[in-house]
Every structure is written in structure tokens, then in C-alpha cells.
Amino acid sequence: MKTFTNANPRDLPQALKLLEQARAAGKNAAVAGGGSDLLGMIKERIVSPDVVVHLRSIKGMDQVASEKGGARVGGLITLDALSSHPLIRRQYAVLAEAAESVATPQIRNAGTLAGNVCQRPWCWYYRNGFPCFKAGGNQCFSINGENQFHAIFGGGPSFIVHPSDTAPALVALGAQFRVTGPSGERTVPAADFFVLPKQNAARENALKDDEVLGMVRLPAPRPGTRSAYHKVMDREAWTHAVVSAAIVLEMDGEVCRSARIVLGGVAPTPWRVPDAERVLAGQRITPELAAKAGEVAVAGANPLRKNAYKVPLTKAVVQRTIVELARRA
Numbered sequence: 155m156k157t158f159t160n161a162n163p164r165d166l167p168q169a170l171k172l173l174e175q176a177r178a179a180g181k182n183a184a185v186a187g188g189g190s191d192l193l194g195m196i197k198e199r200i201v202s203p204d205v206v207v208h209l210r211s212i213k214g215m216d217q218v219a220s221e222k223g224g225a226r227v228g229g230l231i232t233l234d235a236l237s238s239h240p241l242i243r244r245q246y247a248v249l250a251e252a253a254e255s256v257a258t259p260q261i262r263n264a265g266t267l268a269g270n271v272c273q274r275p276w277c278w279y280y281r282n283g284f285p286c287f288k289a290g291g292n293q294c295f296s297i298n299g300e301n302q303f304h305a306i307f308g309g310g311p312s313f314i315v316h317p318s319d320t321a322p323a324l325v326a327l328g329a330q331f332r333v334t335g336p337s338g339e340r341t342v343p344a345a346d347f348f349v350l351p352k353q354n355a356a357r358e359n360a361l362k363d364d365e366v367l368g369m370v371r372l373p374a375p376r377p378g379t380r381s382a383y384h385k386v387m388d389r390e391a392w393t394h395a396v397v398s399a400a401i402v403l404e405m406d407g408e409v410c411r412s413a414r415i416v417l418g419g420v421a422p423t424p425w426r427v428p429d430a431e432r433v434l435a436g437q438r439i440t441p442e443l444a445a446k447a448g449e450v451a452v453a454g455a456n457p458l459r460k461n462a463y464k465v466p467l468t469k470a471v472v473q474r475t476i477v478e479l480a481r482r483a
Contacts, residue, residue, distance in 0.1 A: 158196075158203050162211035166368060169207050170336055173364055176205040185209060185366055187230055187266035191273040198281055200274075200289070209268075215368060216266075218242060224374040229268030229367050233320070234259070236267055246372055248381035248400050252323040255385045257393075268367040271321050271331075271347075272359060275314040276394055277304070287312040287355040301458040303388075303396060306465060307421040312351035313458065314422050315394075316358060321348065322400035322418040323383055325426060328373050335365035344370075348423035358422065378405040380482050384475045385418070386467060395419035397464055399471045403434070403479050410434040410480075415451060415472060420464055427451040430472065439480035441473075448473035 161176075163169035169185070176183035181204035186192045188210070195201045209215065215230040218239050225241060236242055237254035256262055256270060274280075275288055277296060285291030294312045296304045304313040321344070324331075329344040347359050361367065375381075385398040398418035404411040413434040417425040430451035437443055448469035455465045 156202055159205045161205055161207045163207060163209070165212055166209075166215070166334055166366070169209055169212065169366070170334065170364065172205070172207050174336060176207075177364075181205055183207060187269035188232065188264040189269075190261055190265050191269060195274060199283070200281065209366065210266075221371075225372045227267060227370045227372065229369055230266045233262040233265050233267065233270060236320075237262070245375050246323075246327060246381065248326055248383045248402060249320060249323040249372070251383040252319040252385075252398075252400060255383065255395075255398075256319050258391050267320060267370065270318050271324070272361065272367055273317055275358065276317045277314045280314065287351060288314060290356065297458065300460070302460045303394075303419075304458055304461055305421050306452075306455045306457040306461060306468075307417070307425050308350050308423060309421070309456070309458075310352060312355050312422065314351070314358075315419050316348065316421065316423050317394045318424075319383070319385065319395060319398065319418065322398060322416040322424040323381075324370065324372075325424040326381065326400040326402045326414040326416040328414070330371040330373075331367055332369040332371065333361060333365050334368045335362060339368075341371075344424075345426065351422050376404050378411070379403070380405055380479045382475055382479050384471055384478075386471060397467045397471050399468075399475050400424075401472070401475045401479060403439075403476070405439075405480070408438045408480065410437055410439055413447075415447070417451070417468060417472075420455075420468055427472075429453065434476070439476060441477055444473045444476035444480070447476055 161172045183205045184203035215228040219226045233253040237250045243250045279295040280288045324344040331342045381402040385395045387393045395418045400416045402414040413431040430447045433447040451472045
């Protein structure tokens, strides 16, 4: 691992200025929040920065605040703090549950919301030096290789799955991302933030090289809203979702007014399934209806040779989560 310079800005404008100065000098610059993913990529020689700009030195970007029309969440809040925050647990359970499912307690104490949302793929080919699409090459080795944990939706030319647990929850909640760059701030709906490989094989999101995700806005939940995140892993800890589902239901008694169902672990982006949502809208939730929604949720699946098991698993996760939510008071 080569040596690099650490920079600790006092505020976001200075952080952006440090990035600009480093790149103007022909240096590779990287941004770190908690830094767990970046450090791993440096050790694995996937990236070799000359300068690392540490956003954790900026005060005030790790807070949750209630505001008219919802809540504001700083991008540098740790996953542990996010999962245990009373406002998040009370009004946005799906996000709290997603945050507390990430990796290990040690990672959750260091990792940030923005870092979890923006982390790079964990495909073993990408992480182990293969010249794949994500690494600037011209092929996806998983197509004919080891693809047990790869995409069954939205794949091509790369079949990675998005590794974030909080991302599906934020899409299901209809969150808005505040992105900051040299030209100012812009707001990007969570649903539009993530990009498929066919749009850009080199990136997983709409951030430009000189932009950072600084804050997330959550809309106020409507009366009767219930939400949950359910994650299936191949081992107990320090792993990513094989399949997950972030589900938000607006209920009127036993009847679902509207639904948002977003899948994780199965596509290169958080994968929303509107057809399955429409199955629930205006209907009394029953186990049979939940099973139908699960069936519809996997209707467009296109598994590879070794990951077809994800189809029935996804169906079951969707069904189970809907039934559990319908039973909540």
C-alpha cells in the first residue's frame, strides 16, 4: 500500500476545495466518511489515492433533525447512531432496521450512512483485480464464472448487486439526497441516484467525481404507515444481503392504501417492483395476497447459472415481510 496524505477539512466547501486542488495538481484524491470501504479498497489496490479527504472532521454532518415535512439526516451519521435514533426508529423503522443489519457492531460504529449508500461493489472479481467492466475492462467474469450472489434483475453488461442495506430503505421511503459539488447543491431523488451498468458500467450512482452526498431528507410518514426491512444472509455477520426487501405500507386498518417494495441483493441498484405494489394497493392484506405479491415481484427475474435459488427466496422474503407488517398494530 503506497503512502498518501490525509486532509481534514473544517467544512464541506473546504473539503471540495481540497479535492479540486489535489486533482488540479495531477494527484488522485479520494473521499472518506467512516473510511472502512475505502481502506479495504486501498489495501486491495483497487484505488491508490495520493490524498484522502476525511469528511468526519466536519462538525454537524452527523445529526438527525426533525423538520417541517419530515426529517433531515446528515450523511456522516454512523450506522449505529442511525439505527438507535428515537425519531428514526419511531417514524422510519425500515431505515433503522436496515442500518442495524449492516456488517458487525465495529463496522456500524465507524461506517456512515453516506458511505453505506455510496460503497463500491463487493463482487469477488472486481475486488480481486480482474479486468472486469467495473474495473475498466470489457467483460463481466461472473456470467460464466462464480455467480451465486450476482444479479437476477437489471444485469448487463455487469451483473454486480448493489451492496448497500440502507439504499433500498431510502428508496422505499421516497428519500431525497442533497448532493454538493463545486457548482453548488442539487437534490436527487433516491430512486434516481443509483444507475444501472447499462447506463454507466464504471459507476453505481449519479455522483460526479467532485461531488459528495452530504445529507438525506426523509418525507413525513403518512398516517397508518408501517415499514420493515428483512435481510437474508449466507452467514450471521460481516456479510451483505443475498436477498433483502425494504417495504413501506400505508394502511387503513387491514386495507393497504399504497405500498413501496424495494429489493436488495438481487440487482445492480435497489430494485423497486411497482407491479407487486399494485397487487396490494386498495386491498385487504391476507397471506394469499402477500403470496401473490411475492410471485409478481419476481416475474421479471433472469437468473444466471448458479443463482436461480434467489428467485424463490425473494418471493418468500417479500411475502413474509408483507404478512409481518400487516399484523403490526
